[in-house]
Amino acid sequence: MLAEVAFTAPHVDFAALAPEIVLTAGAVLVILLDALALDKIKPFISIITGATLLGAMIPILWLANNGVDRSLFGGAFVVDNFALLLKAMFLLSGYVVVLLAMNYIAEGDYWESEFYAMMLSSLLGMVVMCSARDLLTIFVALELLSIPAYMLATWRKRDLKSNEAGIKYYLMGVFASAIMLYGMSLVFGASGSTLLTDVAKGLSGDNVRPTAVVGILFVVIGFAFKVSAFPFHAWAPDTYEGAPTPVTAFLAVASKAAGFVAIVQLIYVGFGTREDVYQPLLWVLAAGSMTAGNLMALRQKNIVRLMAYSGIAQAGYMLAPLVVAGNDKVGDKPLQAIVGYLVIYAAMNLGAFGVIMAVARKTRSAEISSFRGLFHYAPALTVAMTVFLMSLAGIPPLAGWYAKFQVLSALISAENASGVAMGILVGVNSVIALYYYGTIARSMWADDAPDGDLTPVRVPPALVSAIVITAAVTVVFGVLPQAIGHFTNGGLLAIGG
Amino acid sequence: MLLNQFLLLAAALFCIGVYGVLARRNAVLVLMSVELILNAVNINFVAFGAFNRTVAGEVFGLFVIAVAAAEVGVGLAMVLLLYRNRKSIDLTEVDLMKG
Numbered sequence: 001m002l003a004e005v006a007f008t009a010p011h012v013d014f015a016a017l018a019p020e021i022v023l024t025a026g027a028v029l030v031i032l033l034d035a036l037a038l039d040k041i042k043p044f045i046s047i048i049t050g051a052t053l054l055g056a057m058i059p060i061l062w063l064a065n066n067g068v069d070r071s072l073f074g075g076a077f078v079v080d081n082f083a084l085l086l087k088a089m090f091l092l093s094g095y096v097v098v099l100l101a102m103n104y105i106a107e108g109d110y111w112e113s114e115f116y117a118m119m120l121s122s123l124l125g126m127v128v129m130c131s132a133r134d135l136l137t138i139f140v141a142l143e144l145l146s147i148p149a150y151m152l153a154t155w156r157k158r159d160l161k162s163n164e165a166g167i168k169y170y171l172m173g174v175f176a177s178a179i180m181l182y183g184m185s186l187v188f189g190a191s192g193s194t195l196l197t198d199v200a201k202g203l204s205g206d207n208v209r210p211t212a213v214v215g216i217l218f219v220v221i222g223f224a225f226k227v228s229a230f231p232f233h234a235w236a237p238d239t240y241e242g243a244p245t246p247v248t249a250f251l252a253v254a255s256k257a258a259g260f261v262a263i264v265q266l267i268y269v270g271f272g273t274r275e276d277v278y279q280p281l282l283w284v285l286a287a288g289s290m291t292a293g294n295l296m297a298l299r300q301k302n303i304v305r306l307m308a309y310s311g312i313a314q315a316g317y318m319l320a321p322l323v324v325a326g327n328d329k330v331g332d333k334p335l336q337a338i339v340g341y342l343v344i345y346a347a348m349n350l351g352a353f354g355v356i357m358a359v360a361r362k363t364r365s366a367e368i369s370s371f372r373g374l375f376h377y378a379p380a381l382t383v384a385m386t387v388f389l390m391s392l393a394g395i396p397p398l399a400g401w402y403a404k405f406q407v408l409s410a411l412i413s414a415e416n417a418s419g420v421a422m423g424i425l426v427g428v429n430s431v432i433a434l435y436y437y438g439t440i441a442r443s444m445w446a447d448d449a450p451d452g453d454l455t456p457v458r459v460p461p462a463l464v465s466a467i468v469i470t471a472a473v474t475v476v477f478g479v480l481p482q483a484i485g486h487f488t489n490g491g492l493l494a495i496g497g
Numbered sequence: 498m499l500l501n502q503f504l505l506l507a508a509a510l511f512c513i514g515v516y517g518v519l520a521r522r523n524a525v526l527v528l529m530s531v532e533l534i535l536n537a538v539n540i541n542f543v544a545f546g547a548f549n550r551t552v553a554g555e556v557f558g559l560f561v562i563a564v565a566a567a568e569v570g571v572g573l574a575m576v577l578l579l580y581r582n583r584k585s586i587d588l589t590e591v592d593l594m595k596g
Contacts, residue, residue, distance in 0.1 A: 164593050168591070
């Protein structure tokens with residue numbers, strides 16, 4: 001049977017692959033420089049990494065300007081506007097994470113150049129994920145982004161907490177990807193193809209095979225682990241607390257967004273016709289994540305754990321629009337809502353982690369009480385943190401408000417009970433979330449600094465620029481929502497098969 | 498063609514693997530249980546590939562084998578690290594962080 005298949009070399013459109021090629025070259029360069037001349041090159045490794053990430057933006061801008069959808073490898077790798085927008089988001093969040101990590105990694109006695117090589121590999125996986133329209137490509141992209149992330153979480157080799165963070169993340173991640181693979185094998189069996197467009201054809205029809213039902217559920221559950229949705233969230237708070245803080249920011253933003261990109265592609269391109277199978281599961285995941293995440297965030301004492309639980313709740317808001325994804329009245333609205341939310345969430349969450357790291361440089365603590373009286377000795381950081389927290393809570397005129405508004409508008413436009421019920425849950429949960437975000441903000445502005453210690457925080461320039469970039473994005477997208485709406489409007493963002 | 502038998506074998510392996518991941522306390526045995534699940538996946542892919550007369554199943558199986566090797570490499574390194582720092586690879590003792 002194997003002999004029947006003659007091999008013909010596929011035509012490869014290298015322009016479409018240029019961002020991935022730049023990232024690969026950057027990662028290889030960092031490893032080679034490390035091996036050949038570490039002593040001389042060490043201070044420049046982070047700069048080379050940043051330059052690689054910005055360099056990969058150039059072909060993306062060119063491709064976006066060119067405007068033609070490109071499909072490679074028989075449709076397994078598609079470069080369309082959806083892919084380009086998210087690739088740009090991953091590269092820019094990667095750049096901000098490099099800015100966050102620069103001083104932290106250099107001052108903390110870590111392995112430095114390997115750190116950046118791992119991060120570039122992980123980002124390469126995320127960038128591939130944006131274009132992956134085939135089960136095999138999605139799987140390889142997922143592993144490429146996850147395996148370096150497991151290592152990054154364990155980066156403090158001698159620290160027991162970091163070990164624990166890594167091993168929990170690793171075991172949960174491997175277990176989840178094994179379950180996802182089992183689901184993929186069943187979906188492949190039921191549809192006869194790994195290409196998502198063919199999977200959609202194979203799964204459509206009045207009768208659905210039991211193997212397909214189990215397969216779809218297992219695949220979605222596998223990615224629910226990745227985006228830390230309830231009840232598969234148990235690893236997230238421990239991993240976030242134990243990992244080095246820049247890695248936590250990376251996991252909380254980029255890694256989570258990659259899981260969402262995969263879910264969106266699977267549901268919009270592959271499983272779209274089977275909303276009767278995935279919608280009940282997504283309803284439970286979304287409702288459970290936002291409620292459980294917010295309730296558990298209320299009793300946290302550690303700011304990083306609080307951000308982990310708030311991230312679980314935010315994952316719930318992002319899953320919510322998918323509940324109405326198959327509805328004819330909504331069209332592409334859920335897709336736009338999720339992509340807009342991902343971009344805005346990346347900016348505001350990375351910014352919040354930037355401030356947490358800046359404050360921890362002085363207080364050496366991640367306790368929420370260490371933020372008391374911040375205004376009296378670091379007013380600029382206080383203003384920035386307030387902007388990020390209020391944006392996460394969804395207060396106008398900050399970007400988080402527009403993201404939530406898009407989610408609600410998609411849910412309500414479905415005009416059915418499940419959409420409206422989910423909309424009400426989002427509303428109730430936003431109020432709960434405002435309580436714990438607001439508590440931190442109030443204690444920064446109103447309380448006295450602990451022990452009357454008013455020495456200012458010295459923030460290195462890289463960290464300042466990271467906070468300024470993310471704050472600017474958070475404010476601009478809130479005041480001028482059409483700026484993000486321009487990128488995510490319907491005509492631009494239809495996913496190509 | 499025999500398909501159900503292969504699927505049943507894979508389903509049994511999958512269940513044993515899931516049980517192992519949830520019940521085992523030794524980190525290496527948890528890794529081996531994950532390998533059982535991945536082998537169930539491979540059996541499924543090859544059986545479905547042969548049944549549907551496409552090589553996609555075999556190709557997917559090869560990718561799973563290769564990626565699983567990389568994954569277990571990282572996992573064993575982490576278990577070794579855990580052993581060096583704690584002198585134990587009992588996962589129930591890895592509980593510094595809670596709540």
